[in-house]
Amino acid sequence: MENELINKKGQTEQQFLEEYSKTKSQYEAPYVTTDNLIFTIGDDEAGNGKRLMLLLIKREDHPYINQWALPGGFIDIKENLEATAERELAEETAVTGIYLEQLYTFGDVGRDPRHRIISASYMALVNSKNMKVAAGDDAKDAKWFNVDSRIIEEKKTFTEKGFNKERLIKISLNNGSEEAHGIIKTTKIVENGRTKKITREIVEKQNIAFDHAMIIEYGLQRLRNKIDYTDIIFNLLDEKFTWSELKTVYELIKGEKRYKDANFRRKFEDMIIETDEKAPVGGGKKGNRPPKLCMFNTDWEE
């Protein structure tokens, strides 16, 4: 039925599409890539226990040669956008079928000096035990970096019609031998009692390629927020875990100790089922009570 509709030229849809496929496009299309933020919980190289870690790849050519970049790559013309992210993730970590979420699409002119590139960023949370191949094994120089972000400045400037609010956020990355960092400025412009615009820009960076510091900052914010109202944290844990492991991972992501033990349990109690199993006793020099193993309660509703 739909195909019997004709346009102003008197074409059916089929005729239209046939003609369309023959015309050579004038349109200069940007390239499209995905950039993946792959987070895991790993051991700090300096031996300070567990840390939130991010996978980065060392660039082997210009531009930004020898600097660190997010893994990612070009979309194939016959591949769904999310499939590109999944493929890139599988190529880097040999992990499939894990949590993957689209974050934001970065599309400023000049993001890449070679070509106009629009990049959709995705966030993946992988449990290191599920990772079949550790990053860094293959030819590409891929490494896990400790990630950290913190606000270093907040400023409010008054304008005629309202005010601007700026915030400087520093992203720090290190893996024992290598160090990289970037400072992102977010600006919120308020005029006539309304938020007009929120912008993000990189004001300083070292050893991080492209605008990837901005993507990392965005992803960390999303992760920190979502952890409080979704079940994504369990993607970073083993299937069975103890309360203290959960709390440790929570605090690594949040970057602070927000809850006392008892209250932390109450916060997560609906999301968790305690099993009868006990984890082997670990830390205490004089022994201690073995903790129960817990599982995510899949009946939990957000």
Next chain:
Amino acid sequence: MENELINKKGQTEQQFLEEYSKTKSQYEAPYVTTDNLIFTIGDDEAGNGKRLMLLLIKREDHPYINQWALPGGFIDIKENLEATAERELAEETAVTGIYLEQLYTFGDVGRDPRHRIISASYMALVNSKNMKVAAGDDAKDAKWFNVDSRIIEEKKTFTEKGFNKERLIKISLNNGSEEAHGIIKTTKIVENGRTKKITREIVEKQNIAFDHAMIIEYGLQRLRNKIDYTDIIFNLLDEKFTWSELKTVYELIKGEKRYKDANFRRKFEDMIIETDEKAPVGGGKKGNRPPKLCMFNTDWEE
């Protein structure tokens, strides 16, 4: 300093970029567009008071001829992604400098039968008083539609490793004379106690072009969520408004009366400053107490 680094071919960055610009690209790039969700509060054509409304444009050619689509268009190679959304918005509504937020990037193969198109969606909230040109004035057949979405089915299916949760959401659009709708299925796949994947697909649609029903559904969800923890609702109101106007708009977006009057005030009291002015008495047949005019409190912190 950075430019003095040389790659394996012995090139500086400048030499590399020069060579790069001469090579003809093999890469078949998808097209990139933005699609705008432009919401406003307007009067129902049927005379049932205020409604949440969305701007749609009638397609004048194949594919989906005569069906309704979101306004949007192709990115220019020299234009930032957000600038494309701003330009399209200005073209449709002659409104500039208003709230605009990136939602999600849709990039499935086959979204458009003509070509591979990746589309970044943006949401704009406009106050009808700020709109200089009403939609529908120009050559293009653009119209405001009442929007509504509601869950029509929820289903949980158990699998070997876990379960799937499906939800059917119906998007209804109408403007008195025209009607359109779509049904979106969201599926959450849970395996081994972990959320593996969340997918969205269109299971039925009428009179809505492309995958735009899915974009609308996504945008409505975002709007409904953000209204509770940000100040975006004030973009839909005049600079000065009454408590009951605020509550009406809130309920239109939420699609339900969630709060009693007194409690609604408490919920928003930090975000609002009451002025000494009073709005003219409106509805009551025997007259009534005139309401105070309020403004958004720009000192409010989310």
Next chain:
DNA sequence: GCAAAAGTGTTAATGTTACACCCATGC
């Protein structure tokens, strides 16, 4: 006066936080 809509106050229920305490274990 009185209907209509604006606006306030009071109490109950619920959720959050701090803090003190008990428990099971290995040395």
Next chain:
DNA sequence: GCATGGGTGTAACATTAACACTTTTGC
């Protein structure tokens, strides 16, 4: 027994919700 980390109970406080009430206006 005692240090160590696991785990629980309770009271104070803050937030939310329900509901009954007072206020200001125009006719």
